[in-house]
Amino acid sequence: MLIAFDTVFEQCSVALLDNHKLIAQKTTEGARGQTEIILPMIDELLRANDAHLDDVDLLAFNRGPGAFSGIRINTAVVQALSFAHDIACVGVSSLQALTNGFSMQNSLMNGTTIASCIDARQNEVYVCFYQIKNSQPIQVADEQLLSYESQVNADIVIGDGGDFIQTDGTKVLYRPTAYDIGKIAYAEFLKNGGTTADNALPVYLRHNAWKTLAEQGKK
Numbered sequence: 001m002l003i004a005f006d007t008v009f010e011q012c013s014v015a016l017l018d019n020h021k022l023i024a025q026k027t028t029e030g031a032r033g034q035t036e037i038i039l040p041m042i043d044e045l046l047r048a049n050d051a052h053l054d055d056v057d058l059l060a061f062n063r064g065p066g067a068f069s070g071i072r073i074n075t076a077v078v079q080a081l082s083f084a085h086d087i088a089c090v091g092v093s094s095l096q097a098l099t100n101g102f103s104m105q106n107s108l109m110n111g112t113t114i115a116s117c118i119d120a121r122q123n124e125v126y127v128c129f130y131q132i133k134n135s136q137p138i139q140v141a142d143e144q145l146l147s148y149e150s151q152v153n154a155d156i157v158i159g160d161g162g163d164f165i166q167t168d169g170t171k172v173l174y175r176p177t178a179y180d181i182g183k184i185a186y187a188e189f190l191k192n193g194g195t196t197a198d199n200a201l202p203v204y205l206r207h208n209a210w211k212t213l214a215e216q217g218k219k
Contacts, residue, residue: 001051002189003042004060004182005077007034008070008094014041015178016049020186022179024049034073042081053085058194060178060185063091064203065126065143066118071202079197088194090185091201094118094176095128098158099137101180102172108132108156113140115154115169117161123148125161126205145205 001023006013012034013027026041046052061078064071082089095116103114112132120126124145130137146152148164155169162171 002058004178006062007073008062008066013178017182065205066094075202082197089200097176101176102174113154117159119161
């Protein structure tokens with residue numbers, strides 16, 4: 001049994017899975033108040049399904065890249081629960097979650113190229129490239145930061161960062177949920193195992209991840 005959660009995609013999403021199968025999921029839209037609601041959501045989800053944290057074998061979380069505060073909340077929660085209950089962790093890339101979630105809901109031809117693209121603010125986007133092989137998305141380049149107006153060559157561009165780049169590909173908006181995070185984490189756990197609380201680390205890509213609103217060019 002595993003619990004997966006996401007606070008990076010401007011939502012608070014929590015899912016309970018039995019292996020790769022969804023038992024239940026709760027999602028609240030919006031980026032505000034995530035700190036206050038995520039633990040009660042986890043508790044409610046467990047109680048509603050007659051489960052307890054002692055029954056959970058794996059914690060799956062969105063490790064970024066993405067919104068700084070969302071990543072910090074995800075990481076803090078997984079580290080605290082992992083340490084307190086001795087539960088293994090698996091961090092999942094937000095860009096991989098975009099690609100896998102979308103590709104599982106759509107039949108894509110082998111050879112289709114995908115760019116997962118998230119708005120990073122500060123005139124930059126987070127990007128990672130994938131290609132469909134044997135009906136599965138395979139990562140073909142490292143996660144990276146690109147400036148606004150960069151040319152991105154892909155058949156499909158998924159995510160809100162697509163609004164800020166130049167491409168001839170089809171732009172698609174898609175928001176993964178905790179269930180998407182959980183399915184990826186379960187497969188990774190079977191392949192490589194999990195990690196401990198002190199190694200459940202965020203991925204920001206940007207060295208100066210924290211900036212004031214003024215420094216980000218916001219009012």
